[in-house]
Amino acid sequence: MNGFLANAIIYILAAIICVPVAKKLGMGSVLGYLFAGILIGPYLLGFITNEGQGQDIMHATEFGVVMMLFLIGLELEPKNLWKMRKLILQVGLSQVLITAALVFGIGLLLDVQWQISLAIGLSMALSSTAIVLQSLKEKNQMNGPTGKLSFGVLLMQDIAVIPILALLPLLIFGEASQVATDTSGMHGLIDNLPGWVQTLSIFAAIGIVVLLGQFGFGPLLNWVAKTRLRELFTASALLIVVGISFLMELVGLSPALGAFLAGVILANSPYRHALESDLEPFKGLLLGLFFMAVGSTINFSLIFNNASTIVSLTLGVIVLKTIILLVIGKTKKLSLGSNLSFAIGLSQVGEFSFVTYAFALQLGIFDQSISDTLMAVTALSMTITPILLVILDKAVIPAINKSHSISEKEMDSIDEHNKVILIGFGHFGSTLGRFLRANGVEATILDADPDRVEFLRKMGFKVYFGDGTRAELLHSAGAEEASILISALDNTEYSLKLVELCKEEFPHLEVMIRAKNRYDAFELMEMGVKNIYREHLDTSIRMGEDVLKKLGFRAHTVHRLAKQFRDYDEDALKVLMSLKDNKEAYVSKIRQQIEMQESLLNGELMRKFSVNDHTWDSDSIKEAEKTS
Amino acid sequence: MRKVLVLFAHPKFEHSEANQALIQAVDGLENVEIRDLYELYPDFNISIQAEQEALFEAQVVVWHHPVYWYSCPPLMKQWIDLVLEFGWAYGPGGIYLKGKYILNAITTGGSQEAYQHEGRNKYRIEEFLRPFEQTARLCHMNYLAPFQVAGTHKISASELALKANEYKELLLSLRDEGDLNSYQNR
Numbered sequence: 001m002n003g004f005l006a007n008a009i010i011y012i013l014a015a016i017i018c019v020p021v022a023k024k025l026g027m028g029s030v031l032g033y034l035f036a037g038i039l040i041g042p043y044l045l046g047f048i049t050n051e052g053q054g055q056d057i058m059h060a061t062e063f064g065v066v067m068m069l070f071l072i073g074l075e076l077e078p079k080n081l082w083k084m085r086k087l088i089l090q091v092g093l094s095q096v097l098i099t100a101a102l103v104f105g106i107g108l109l110l111d112v113q114w115q116i117s118l119a120i121g122l123s124m125a126l127s128s129t130a131i132v133l134q135s136l137k138e139k140n141q142m143n144g145p146t147g148k149l150s151f152g153v154l155l156m157q158d159i160a161v162i163p164i165l166a167l168l169p170l171l172i173f174g175e176a177s178q179v180a181t182d183t184s185g186m187h188g189l190i191d192n193l194p195g196w197v198q199t200l201s202i203f204a205a206i207g208i209v210v211l212l213g214q215f216g217f218g219p220l221l222n223w224v225a226k227t228r229l230r231e232l233f234t235a236s237a238l239l240i241v242v243g244i245s246f247l248m249e250l251v252g253l254s255p256a257l258g259a260f261l262a263g264v265i266l267a268n269s270p271y272r273h274a275l276e277s278d279l280e281p282f283k284g285l286l287l288g289l290f291f292m293a294v295g296s297t298i299n300f301s302l303i304f305n306n307a308s309t310i311v312s313l314t315l316g317v318i319v320l321k322t323i324i325l326l327v328i329g330k331t332k333k334l335s336l337g338s339n340l341s342f343a344i345g346l347s348q349v350g351e352f353s354f355v356t357y358a359f360a361l362q363l364g365i366f367d368q369s370i371s372d373t374l375m376a377v378t379a380l381s382m383t384i385t386p387i388l389l390v391i392l393d394k395a396v397i398p399a400i401n402k403s404h405s406i407s408e409k410e411m412d413s414i415d416e417h418n419k420v421i422l423i424g425f426g427h428f429g430s431t432l433g434r435f436l437r438a439n440g441v442e443a444t445i446l447d448a449d450p451d452r453v454e455f456l457r458k459m460g461f462k463v464y465f466g467d468g469t470r471a472e473l474l475h476s477a478g479a480e481e482a483s484i485l486i487s488a489l490d491n492t493e494y495s496l497k498l499v500e501l502c503k504e505e506f507p508h509l510e511v512m513i514r515a516k517n518r519y520d521a522f523e524l525m526e527m528g529v530k531n532i533y534r535e536h537l538d539t540s541i542r543m544g545e546d547v548l549k550k551l552g553f554r555a556h557t558v559h560r561l562a563k564q565f566r567d568y569d570e571d572a573l574k575v576l577m578s579l580k581d582n583k584e585a586y587v588s589k590i591r592q593q594i595e596m597q598e599s600l601l602n603g604e605l606m607r608k609f610s611v612n613d614h615t616w617d618s619d620s621i622k623e624a625e626k627t628s
Numbered sequence: 629m630r631k632v633l634v635l636f637a638h639p640k641f642e643h644s645e646a647n648q649a650l651i652q653a654v655d656g657l658e659n660v661e662i663r664d665l666y667e668l669y670p671d672f673n674i675s676i677q678a679e680q681e682a683l684f685e686a687q688v689v690v691w692h693h694p695v696y697w698y699s700c701p702p703l704m705k706q707w708i709d710l711v712l713e714f715g716w717a718y719g720p721g722g723i724y725l726k727g728k729y730i731l732n733a734i735t736t737g738g739s740q741e742a743y744q745h746e747g748r749n750k751y752r753i754e755e756f757l758r759p760f761e762q763t764a765r766l767c768h769m770n771y772l773a774p775f776q777v778a779g780t781h782k783i784s785a786s787e788l789a790l791k792a793n794e795y796k797e798l799l800l801s802l803r804d805e806g807d808l809n810s811y812q813n814r
Contacts, residue, residue, distance in 0.1 A: 563673045
């Protein structure tokens with residue numbers, strides 16, 4: 001099997017078959033992809049002929065991890081990251097150092113050369129960002145205590161990668177280091193420069209990312225958004241992520257870390273949800289491929305030949321990491337269930353270890369057999385931990401919760417999505433939004449005009465750029481967790497599209513729609529919308545009220561008449577709606593509208609409200625007294 | 629089994645612990661309908677038709693409200709003004725409420741002692757409620773003794789729970805007991 005198309009078909013088919021099955025079995029997509037990879041790998045169906053090919057794909061698709069961190073950064077505002085600083089430092093650092101130290105010690109006890117032990121220890125301390133975060137997101141636990149702790153550890157590990165890669169060359173003396181620096185993927189242009197220049201350029205690169213994030217990306221996206229070409233916006237989003245990764249690699253930093261930083265800076269930007277929805281599919285595909293590549297690199301012949309060594313090593317690593325994490329979780333007062341899923345979740349060896357193995361191999365610290373064994377252990381651990389997590393979720397945690405009949409309450413999430421999504425922030429929407437805000441209800445606001453978004457942002461409104469009639473954008477705006485969706489759009493076609501979309505994708509949402517006039521309201525009613533607000537109804541009646549008052553009517557009487565009229569008008573619309581079904585189909589829409597208007601006007605003339613309103617009148621009592 | 633209709637009027641229900649406890653205790657009971665008037669008619673435009681239909685169905689009616697300035701909140705008075713129509717509730721042909729039972733269920737900030745002839749409010753609560761009593765009589769209804777939760781500013785949680793339960797038991801008795809003579813107003 002050769003050629004790009006054929007390969008693409010194999011990968012996609014494997015994913016389409018395995019992932020839904022895994023999901024059906026309640027295992028999450030990560031395991032599905034891993035199994036798909038194993039299935040098409042060299043040891044089962046053999047579509048991928050050797051592990052080398054798998055590793056190539058893995059390196060190429062590692063970019064999915066970068067994108068994932070960018071997207072995670074987008075959801076984390078700087079002030080929330082700052083709140084996490086202690087967590088990242090304490091929990092993350094202690095995990096990395098203790099794990100590395102213990103593995104190092106065990107290595108020494110087993111009489112492994114100290115350099116090798118140290119390199120292994122440092123590699124083993126890392127966990128798989130891709131697997132852990134993907135699983136957490138799927139289980140919707142990112143904002144829970146497990147999610148926060150896991151994220152803190154993973155972020156620290158990503159930072160730790162830099163000193164680890166810097167440390168490895170120091171483990172050997174002299175001659176081999178020269179070879180290594182060129183071949184490693186992680187080190188860039190500046191390696192041959194003196195140390196202080198390197199340090200300086202690292203800070204400069206971070207500074208550039210921060211500055212661009214604050215002042216560069218916004219205007220760029222605004223400029224692109226005005227062209228109203230969606231693909232151009234997507235391209236710009238990609239440019240941001242790829243550009244940052246490139247810059248980071250140039251100075252030898254982790255691209256994932258840089259992308260995360262850029263994401264955090266852009267978290268306050270109006271383009272946040274638009275970026276999220278545009279990059280999400282890329283991230284998903286790349287990560288899927290990445291997991292499949294991991295699955296395909298598992299060297300089963302090696303595992304079967306050295307079954308006892310590799311299996312015991314894998315289980316040993318998982319158990320060791322789990323115990324360390326359990327202790328850390330305990331000090332952070334996690335409940336038993338949360339602590340177990342935190343510890344087991346992070347107990348695999350991560351994808352980044354593949355890089356350190358390769359690097360150590362080039363440096364001559366490892367020989368080929370050690371590297372192969374470690375690769376197998378790592379890939380195996382990446383496959384086993386998701387399985388362990390499934391067992392944990394399905395069997396263990398329910399049992400724990402049963403014994404602690406009052407399950408402990410989870411921490412409040414930092415980044416709670418709003419209950420209300422407001423689409424369209426023109427005159428209508430902004431008045432509505434101000435009213436809601438005045439009463440302490442914050443809505444997630446979307447608007448498709450980039451200039452207006454910028455302006456409103458300056459006025460202190462949290463408005464996001466984007467076309468609210470796109471499902472992905474609504475997803476990232478939190479439509480799943482919201483309960484009310486308001487369309488304040490003046491374009492009824494968009495509103496109709498939105499209603500369709502909500503019916504299909506978010507049936508739980510209460511949809512409230514602004515309608516231009518009676519005819520639009522009619523169409524919306526036909527689609528089953530319950531909450532329709534004709535924009536002219538209230539204002540015109542209010543004006544009429546004032547006219548009557550100026551003509552000498554008493555205010556309270558007019559107020560009651562106005563209310564009755566409004567109720568009548570709403571009812572009349574419903575009556576017309578039910579009549580419409582009986583009419584012959586050939587009556588044109590215009591004709592219908594004219595008839596509607598006519599019957600409304602007739603009805604109003606026939607009906608004299610003031611005659612019907614007898615409250616507080618004594619005429620009838622007087623009448624009765626007279627006759628008696 | 630009689631049908632009980634609770635007409636509840638509180639302009640700031642969300643801030644009234646006492647009334648929340650009372651309403652919670654009787655909410656969802658079989659054959660007990662609660663009409664939350666301030667929720668139904670925030671603009672005071674009471675639907676006379678709907679209210680008369682609800683009255684027609686019920687055999688026991690409760691005016692449930694806090695006492696403000698020795699009377700009911702304005703929407704309750706509006707309800708009396710609009711719903712109890714001449715020719716329907718009283719006057720010639722006004723026979724639709726005949727024989728039904730009605731009572732006030734009230735919460736007062738003042739204590740039981742304040743509502744005594746020697747107390748701060750100088751009159752007993754039954755005396756303040758005379759307009760309701762007479763309204764009932766004009767509509768040919770049997771006016772029953774009021775249910776009162778007094779001293780709501782100081783009431784303890786356990787006392788309130790006790791009163792809420794008492795309210796529930798009262799409504800259940802009014803719903804189920806054959807003879808309601810013992811509940812007549814003294």
